[in-house]
Amino acid sequence: MPESAPAVQIEPAERRHAEELAFLAAHDTGPRPPGWRLTPRAVVTFVAGSGGERLRLPEPVDGLPASLEIPAKFVGERGLVERCVVTLAGERGLLLVGEPGTAKSLLSELLAAAVCGTGALTVQGTAGTTEEHLRYGWNYALLLAQGPSAAALAPSPVLTALRAGRIARVEEVTRCLPEVQDSLVSLLSDRRMSVPELAGTAADAGADLTDGTFLARPGFNVIATANLRDRGVSEMSAALKRRFNFEVVPPIGDLDAEVDLVRRQAGTALARHGHALPVDDAVLEALVTAFRDLRTGSSVEGWPVERPTTVMSTAEAVGVTTSLGLQAAYLDVPDPLSLLPGYLLGTVHKDDPDDQGRLLAYWDSAIRHRAEEGARLWKRLYELRHVVGA
Structure with a gap:
């Protein structure tokens, strides 16, 4: 285990973001509902972020930075x-x-x-x-x-x-x-x-x-x-x-926002193992696109897709990306894209064995169409059709 590995796997939110919570308590000194540690405005900022703005303390506080940008922790x-x-x-x-x-x-x-x-x-x-x-x-x-x-x-x-x-x-x-x-x-x-x-x-x-x-x-x-x-x-x-x-609480509507979230969450998981995420942006976008197509029943191009019984959630996409990264990091896999069909099959198999046929139909429709349009990455994915089924 790398020396930089944390003492725990995942810290609770109040410990993970302790500095931000202390900063927001000092930054917004307005009225608080009875029993609250932060103002309602500060709670919203903590969860949804400061929109790229660096907030400044009205006066110095020992142990806290003079200004701080609060990142969004919930994508929605x-x-x-x-x-x-x-x-x-x-x-x-x-x-x-x-x-x-x-x-x-x-x-x-x-x-x-x-x-x-x-x-x-x-x-x-x-x-x-x-x-x-x-x-x-x-x-x-x-x-x-x-x-x-x-x-x-x-x-x-x-x-x-x-x-x-x-x-x-x-x-x-x-x-x-x-x-x-x-x-x-x-x-x-x-x-x-x-x-x-x-x-x-x-x-x-x-x-x-x-x-x-x-x-x-x-x-x-x-x-x-x-x-x-x-x-x-x-x-x-x-x-x-x-x-x-x-x-x-709806699924994430924006593709780029979902890709960014999956990248950050999987990257955090890999960092606990002392590794960077060895999955490039093109593979990550293809993975998230496949999840979104199967989740919504329609490809980004508007082609109909048969939805599997399994919910193809963002959380599942994070799990698959983390698995791709771990296998590539620990088992010296040079091409993480080659692992994607197997992990997708494992995901859709969770609830209904018939979902394998729905995944195969997705390969023969949306993925094949993209491959025929000349996209190299989708061509490679279509060549891996045998992993999903005969």
């Missing part, structure tokens, strides 16, 4: 980020919905890190998630020894966020069973969580506990995510839907 419409921030400032729950791989979780983490300083108070929704994961459990050794007490309580990340005035994140909320989802209904409307076993124990639990009920501190809120095409989804109740503002 700035208006979407602004609506998310306004929702949170208004103490409404925020539900981010969209296709898999559209960076809903990233956006959720960035918002939480900017608003309250951490995105770690997270519950991963699954069919096995229970009400305890969203409310509380018990340390049974203490419970048996002392009886019900605040010390014996095992709070969920949601209860911890409520008591500390922070953001709780619930990933893939629609994968939880409906009765588990509905444990959030009273929480989002009443901003409190009852623990009947602790009724009358306020003296040993702190001022946020009143007659067995924890009251939310200023700044508490919930950001949830849900995939539009996920399997095993449980429909949300009307009561729970009313307590969230819904924001749809």
Whole structure:
């Protein structure tokens, strides 16, 4: 392992961008919603970037640069980020919905890190998630020894966020069973969580506990995510839907923006191995173009493309690019383009074996047309048709 390798694989957003968060707190000293670490304007700037402008501090602050350009961390419409921030400032729950791989979780983490300083108070929704994961459990050794007490309580990340005035994140909320989802209904409307076993124990639990009920501190809120095409989804109740503002996170619309994002994300992954990304821009653009064609059902030229069942997301494109780079770096592959058909086949095979035929049809239509028009790279890709299928 190279000496420059980091001590962890991926740092949480609040550590990875600690300097920017501190800079923005000092740069924008305007009014903040109760419990927030940054102003709403600064939160938007942190997520969506400063548009190439170098921001300047109104006065020097020890340990911080006098000026700093804030890069965009989420590729998408700035208006979407602004609506998310306004929702949170208004103490409404925020539900981010969209296709898999559209960076809903990233956006959720960035918002939480900017608003309250951490995105770690997270519950991963699954069919096995229970009400305890969203409310509380018990340390049974203490419970048996002392009886019900605040010390014996095992709070969920949601209860911890409520008591500390922070953001709780619930990933893939629609994968939880409906009765588990509905444990959030009273929480989002009443901003409190009852623990009947602790009724009358306020003296040993702190001022946020009143007659067995924890009251939310200023700044508490919930950001949830849900995939539009996920399997095993449980429909949300009307009561729970009313307590969230819904924001749809769409796939990246611009080819160049998606190529740039894939390059940066894959490059960061390769840097953890001490390597530069050995995939040139032409190969990267071809890879992202193929993903976009198969995702949308139409080539960039307007030719129809049969869409596979698998969601050909930007996140998958980053994964394939990273794999191309790692194989080229570690196994001395001189031509990363030759690896692309195999990785594309592995991607479309995830959900439906029939998707191999759809990928082969894409090779015989869009890729063949581009090859016939004389593009050398697409000719090379068409020559690799045998990798996809006979």
